[in-house]
Amino acid sequence: MEIIRSNFKDNLNKVYEAIEEADFLAIDGEFSGISDGPSVSTLTNGFDTPEERYQKLKKHSMDFLLFQFGLCSFKYDHTEAKYIMKSFNFYIFPKPFNRSSPDVKFVCQSSSIDFLANQGFDFNKVFRNGIPYLNQEEERQLREQYDERRSQANGAGTLSYISPNATKCPVTIPEDQKKFIERVVEQIEDLIQNEENKNLQLEPCTGLHFTVCCRYPKGIHVETLETEKKERYIVISKVDEEERKRREQQKQAKEQEELSDAVGFSRVIHAIANSGKLVVGHNMLLDVMHTIHQFYCPLPEVSGLVSLQVIYKILLDTKLMASTQPFKEIINNTSLAELEKRLKEIPFNPPEVESAEGFPSYDTASEQLHEAGYDAYITGLCFISMANYLGSFLSPPKNHVSARSKLIEPFFNKNSQICKLSPYWR
């Protein structure tokens, strides 16, 4: 299922449900580039220690953008003895949320872009329709902005016990604006006196909003609106107390929604993190690092301090699994496409997997490799084949080994050998 900005909110509950019900999740990312320094092969296939590799990727890969995120949920149906799969393909872009939101710069590597272009990647879906996101710090800042505005409004509210005509006001008005504001106050007096007029439209002006709220805490509603051309103006209208409260509540609900929209795709990552479910990936170190960096918080400077489990509690890398006993001896090529083919042949069994109702199915025969949703899907297939193979060593042998089985625990969190849990990360 393809998820872009316009259908994100409508499908978010489907995503949450898929995560909630899953036995395990598979993920994959597509990036605007891999390396701004050493060649890609040096960076990804070297004989580095995990720590060296982490440092290199942190230094040379984090300025690129993760702009497509594949998520595939797998739920085992015991009655039918098969997995039910739901796959999501998210397009992601850091669309600036408002004037004060971060204007993200990211790097593109022409060879990576060209590679994706040859696979038929749709860049318009990213740049025109990508889902925005905020990391935790950006979300906190935006929430603070809203809270500040609200407490300002509430502060004015407490003055409602003072006479509406009180002239003492705690805000200091700059000298050069006093005349303008006095003129506005006159206009407001007119508005209040004159029964025919219902509201008054003004240009925005520093201090004006607050002054008006102080002097007329009751019976007046002040609102800053934006034209279609993003020009801001103030509207003052006569309202009774009930209407004023209703409008305030409406405004607050709207702000809450705007905040949610801005957090955007990060909500999916939070849901995965909170689920505590097993998350499977293929050669997933870069995917996990990008996910933390982009949707969570900056990666720490000093290696050994990072727990990749900060967002994914249980990780399993199918490339590492295929390179470990008992698979190592019978699997030659651990590239995703080759591994998927190998794991359909003896001694492995092709896994029984079906798309959930209303979800598109992928055909492994007509490879859609390097679409993130598809890559996540076949990564899941690889995991199921390898997990089930481990069941053949049991007596009596088992055809199905669940994602919760003790048999697969030895393969958990091998990528995070580099990551000693530390007080820095919780």
Place this chain on the structure above:
Amino acid sequence: MEIIRSNFKDNLNKVYEAIEEADFLAIDGEFSGISDGPSVSTLTNGFDTPEERYQKLKKHSMDFLLFQFGLCSFKYDHTEAKYIMKSFNFYIFPKPFNRSSPDVKFVCQSSSIDFLANQGFDFNKVFRNGIPYLNQEEERQLREQYDERRSQANGAGTLSYISPNATKCPVTIPEDQKKFIERVVEQIEDLIQNEENKNLQLEPCTGLHFTVCCRYPKGIHVETLETEKKERYIVISKVDEEERKRREQQKQAKEQEELSDAVGFSRVIHAIANSGKLVVGHNMLLDVMHTIHQFYCPLPEVSGLVSLQVIYKILLDTKLMASTQPFKEIINNTSLAELEKRLKEIPFNPPEVESAEGFPSYDTASEQLHEAGYDAYITGLCFISMANYLGSFLSPPKNHVSARSKLIEPFFNKNSQICKLSPYWR
């Protein structure tokens, strides 16, 4: 006219013709971003000296990609008393040419991308179908690579006077490859002896090509080919001298074409430069700097050393022109869209301009602002209106002032106040 990679070669002569016949040219560029540091407005609308501005743009703007280039040629038809216009909208992308070609990294600024997305910009045309380019240094390097290969082949050719069975060969074969090469030589002997076999297919191997050429300068054609999967292999075939020469010529022609393809869009810039025609732009400093940086050579570190005229001999900036006497007093807003509207009104006259046959026409009523071809077009309109207005001061007044008129010379190269001609640039 929209020009992408697939129709570039077929339309290049049309572009050359348009440049050749033009009275003047108008240009505009669209970029993947403007500033990686200060806010865009600080960078472009500051009260900096030209030199400070150059330094800021050089530092904060050059890592972005110029990915759409608009070129509009204007030719005055004296009989009809109107301009004939040809507009080209080029999509540009540094698609890597081969394994050893530069893998360009460029930065994207999300606010700029979002802005273009809102204008309906087609990013797929850039990233899937953009025309490649090389700067002068990259072109030189690629030409050298080809020359080296050719001189190697020619070097072998001069040995043709030596007996074909000469065992002395000027190339030193590494110890560990000697056996392999001896085996290949045996296979070639077989090929030559046996009338049934016509050619022999081998894996590539260092030194092999040269050895074979030395030992069998005549009657043998050695060629390195690539499979569809870009795996290289060597084919040795029996040919007579005539056939060998024909193949060499064929190969050389193919190389020449590959080189031209790789130079790509830079050929258009070279043609503009060589024409020496007046080039008009609106607020064009950034466009000109990007054009030099991307298609010509790196901008010099030290300011005051650069002549923007290195590629465009005569530059005229319509924003600067509109801000100068006698326009300054009667034009309030010099933004491109506003200027275009103003220059249709009294005391100005909307210029008579028509699209050439076979070229699409732009409608200024349904603004397609921020498509480079359209922006170049209305920049040209602005120039014509202002130039013609200068004719009203003549006695008797003139309705048409040509791009070659002395009247407009005072507005030439005002952007290049920063650029003292120096020995560094010619």
